[in-house]
Amino acid sequence: MNLLKDDFISTTTGKVSLKTILTSDQDYQLQYYFDEIQLAMLQLLSSLTTAVLNPTIAELKSYMKQGVSEKQFDEALIKINEEWFDADCFMQSKPPVGVKWPEAPITKMLSGIECGTSPNAIGLFSDIEKAKVICPDCVHGLNYNLHMNIKGECFGPTGATGIRGGGAISTLIAGESLKQTLLNNTISHDHFIEYAQLNTNANNEPMWISAQTGSIYRAQNIGLIRGLFALAYHIDFSIDNSPCRCDVCGSESHQSVYAFNREKYTGHYGSTKNGRDSGAGWWPHPYTPRTIKEDGVYAVCARDQSWQSWQELSSYIVGKETDKAMVEPAYIITQFQEMKNPRQTNLLVGGNIADQGSITGRVYDLYCMPSSLNMSLRKITQVIDAGLAQQECLSRAFNKMFGVGYDKKFVGGIKGEAMSRFSANAQQIIQLALLDVNRSEATVLRKSAVIELQQEAKRIFNGVQRKYQHDLPLFKALVKGEIALYKK
Ligand SMILES: [Zn+2]
Numbered sequence: 001m002n003l004l005k006d007d008f009i010s011t012t013t014g015k016v017s018l019k020t021i022l023t024s025d026q027d028y029q030l031q032y033y034f035d036e037i038q039l040a041m042l043q044l045l046s047s048l049t050t051a052v053l054n055p056t057i058a059e060l061k062s063y064m065k066q067g068v069s070e071k072q073f074d075e076a077l078i079k080i081n082e083e084w085f086d087a088d089c090f091m092q093s094k095p096p097v098g099v100k101w102p103e104a105p106i107t108k109m110l111s112g113i114e115c116g117t118s119p120n121a122i123g124l125f126s127d128i129e130k131a132k133v134i135c136p137d138c139v140h141g142l143n144y145n146l147h148m149n150i151k152g153e154c155f156g157p158t159g160a161t162g163i164r165g166g167g168a169i170s171t172l173i174a175g176e177s178l179k180q181t182l183l184n185n186t187i188s189h190d191h192f193i194e195y196a197q198l199n200t201n202a203n204n205e206p207m208w209i210s211a212q213t214g215s216i217y218r219a220q221n222i223g224l225i226r227g228l229f230a231l232a233y234h235i236d237f238s239i240d241n242s243p244c245r246c247d248v249c250g251s252e253s254h255q256s257v258y259a260f261n262r263e264k265y266t267g268h269y270g271s272t273k274n275g276r277d278s279g280a281g282w283w284p285h286p287y288t289p290r291t292i293k294e295d296g297v298y299a300v301c302a303r304d305q306s307w308q309s310w311q312e313l314s315s316y317i318v319g320k321e322t323d324k325a326m327v328e329p330a331y332i333i334t335q336f337q338e339m340k341n342p343r344q345t346n347l348l349v350g351g352n353i354a355d356q357g358s359i360t361g362r363v364y365d366l367y368c369m370p371s372s373l374n375m376s377l378r379k380i381t382q383v384i385d386a387g388l389a390q391q392e393c394l395s396r397a398f399n400k401m402f403g404v405g406y407d408k409k410f411v412g413g414i415k416g417e418a419m420s421r422f423s424a425n426a427q428q429i430i431q432l433a434l435l436d437v438n439r440s441e442a443t444v445l446r447k448s449a450v451i452e453l454q455q456e457a458k459r460i461f462n463g464v465q466r467k468y469q470h471d472l473p474l475f476k477a478l479v480k481g482e483i484a485l486y487k488k
Contacts (some may be wrong), residue, residue, distance in 0.1 A: 001087035001137070004052050004077065008087070008137040009045065010249035011178075015137065018048055023070045027177040032141065032249055034110065034131075035364045039350040040145035042172055043287055046185035047228040048085065052076050057188040061339060064183050084206050087136065091143050093208045095234040095263035103238075103261050107132050109142040110248070135246035135253035139237050142248070148285075149352060150232055152272060160264035163222075163230035163283050165271035167354030168299035169309075170287045171316050171330045174346040174366060184345065185332055187286050189224050195331055196284045198223065207231045217269045219281035227283050230269075233262040271299065286331040289316050293325045300327060302353040302363050306420030308427040309349040309365045311388065314381045316349065345369045365427065370437045382446040383433050387426050390453040393485050394422055397461055400481035404473040414468075418460050425456050457485055 001008055007015040011028040021028055032038045053076050055063060063072075084090070095101055110131050134142065151166020152159045173184040193202075197220065203210065204223030207230060222230065237260045244256035270280035282290060282297035289300040300312070314320060315327040336345075346366045353361035370376030398415040402408065433449040440448075461482065468474040 002082060003048055003085040003087060003090055003140060004082055006087075008140065009041070010137070010246075010251060015251065018045060018052070019070070019073050021045070021179055022049065022068045022182065023073050024179075025067075027179070030178065032138075034248065036350075036352065036362060037110075037138075037141050037145060037248060039170060039172075039348075039364060040148065041141045042181060042185070042348075043148065043170060044141060044144040046172070046182050046187075049182045049185075050187045050189075050228065051085070051225050052080060052082075053186060054080060055186065055188050057191045057335075057338070060183070060186055060188045063186070064180075064339065067179070068183075081209075084209060087140070089208055090140060091147065091206075091208060091229055091231060092236055093211060093231065093234045094236065099263050101234075101236075101261045101263050103259050105132065106134055106142070106237075106258055106260060109146050109260065131247040132258065133244045133246070134248045134257050135244065135251055136237075136239055136255050136257055137251075137253070138246055138248040139257055143235060143237075144229070146235075147230065147232055151354065160232040160266075161269060161272045162232040163217075163227060163269050163271060164285045164288055165269075165282075165299040165301070167301045167352045168285070168288045169302055169316075169349065169351040169363070171289060171333060172287060172348040172350070173332060173336050173369075174348045176344055180343065184336065185287070187224060187228075187332070188335065191335060191338075192224055192286065192331060195334070196220075196224075202226075212265060212267055215267050216275060216278045216280045217267050218279075219270050219283040222283050227285070230283070231265065232269075233264050235260060235262045237261075270297070284331055286335075289327060289330045289333075291325050291327050302351045302361075305353055305361050306416070306423060307353070308423045309363050310367075310384060310427050310430040311391075311423060313347075313349070313367065313430075314384045317347070317380060318377050365431065367431060368434045368437055376437060376442075379437055379440075379442045379445055380434065382442060383430055383449045386446055386450045387430055387453055390450070390457050391419070391422060391426070393487060394457045394461065395419060396487075397457075397481040397484040398464075398478075399484075400477040401474060404477050406474070411474075414464060418464050422457060422460050425460075426453060429453055429456060454486070461485055 004018055007017045009016050009018065009021065010031045012031050013028065016028060030038055030041055032041060052073070053063065053068070147162050148164055149167060150159070150162040152161040175181040175184045199220045202221050202223040204225050206226055237257050240256045240258065242256050243252065243254050245252055268275035268280065270276055270282040276296040282299065284290060285299070291298045291300055316329055317333060319329055320327045347369050348366055350364045353363065370379060398418065401411045401415065429452050430449065433445065436445055465475065465478045468478065
């Protein structure tokens with residue numbers, strides 16, 4: 001099986017190949033039961049499209065406009081090393097002789113970030129028994145997801161960290177069809193090399209063809225293809241010749257995968273403290289926004305469970321500068337802005353909320369994007385700023401409660417719960433408001449978002465007031481605080 005040519009991608013109409021998706025006019029829907037695997041597959045398939053088409057920015061523009069013909073695909077295939085993408089070697093390598101090669105159940109790969117002792121690590125399932133066998137085709141999505149998310153403390157305290165670091169946020173440009181989405185997220189090599197400031201002799205072979213060596217993996221030496229499929233573990237999957245129904249895609253298969261073996265790479269990427277301190281530099285993964293601080297560059301990650309992606313949306317699209325750090329959008333966003341693509345698109349923001357190597361939640365949000373990103377950026381940032389301002393007002397309105405002499409933890413708990421309810425409900429309000437981003441004038445858009453956000457803040461605040469109406473000191477503080485809700 002070859003990942004560029006053969007039918008390994010699960011869709012609602014059965015398994016199809018990357019070539020079929022890219023060269024036919026039919027729209028396909030991916031079919032994977034877990035949205036994190038869906039997100040991983042979008043990135044894996046866009047990265048494979050990058051590998052096979054290997055386009056310059058000019059070529060990519062033409063593919064996005066006119067599509068890819070079968071002939072173009074086949075001609076592109078001849079120019080690359082297609083055997084790198086054979087299923088029996090893709091993103092897999094054997095450890096040096098004599099090292100440990102521990103086996104684990106396949107379930108451990110599903111959460112993407114897995115931790116040996118944490119009860120949360122498998123918290124993505126209601127029932128762990130629902131995911132214990134997969135088909136050989138799904139191995140690649142799971143393996144990719146693991147390598148793009150893994151953080152050192154997963155797989156025990158001395159594990160390896162992947163090229164992006166643990167739990168990084170991904171931003172993708174979703175198109176009107178799967179084909180369009182994959183092309184939107186294909187990377188033009190000429191543009192990327194310049195952006196990433198790679199060395200001219202950076203290695204572009206995948207790591208399963210020429211392994212990483214040395215103790216520090218310098219970002220400038222890692223070429224585009226090498227980085228898109230970067231490894232942190234030697235990994236191998238045991239394929240049984242027994243039939244199964246796959247717990248990830250639902251297909252019947254005559255082979256089954258229950259377990260895998262792995263052993264960590266011993267060097268460090270710039271995504272780790274060791275790597276940063278040695279000047280390795282963070283490899284600018286094209287789907288991840290980055291934070292630039294005085295001591296180095298970091299992948300942008302999701303925060304805690306009360307955090308919602310709308311709060312950072314502006315920085316994912318235009319960036320943000322504070323006195324402590326600068327957040328830059330992912331490369332794919334800047335590439336897309338340059339393309340001036342007139343088609344309808346959405347921004348997909350996804351990732352895991354991770355804590356100590358375990359997963360406590362997931363992010364998978366779609367935002368409607370203006371058809372002209374360059375012209376309408378202000379519209380988006382105004383809506384986000386309105387949300388952040390309202391959140392700040394709500395926070396101040398609750399602060400009067402801290403003055404009544406009650407236990408800080410108790411009062412902080414009331415406020416914390418209400419604040420996270422606001423940021424969760426504002427998520428929907430903002431997503432809905434941005435649906436009108438093409439139709440409404442900036443001022444109208446902002447105004448209606450402001451009204452809805454204020455109503456939501458008021459609803460939540462009044463709910464807390466009602467709950468504590470018989471607790472006189474708290475109630476009085478809340479009455480006093482209410483005015484802050486409306487002060488910008
Ligand atoms: Zn499967």
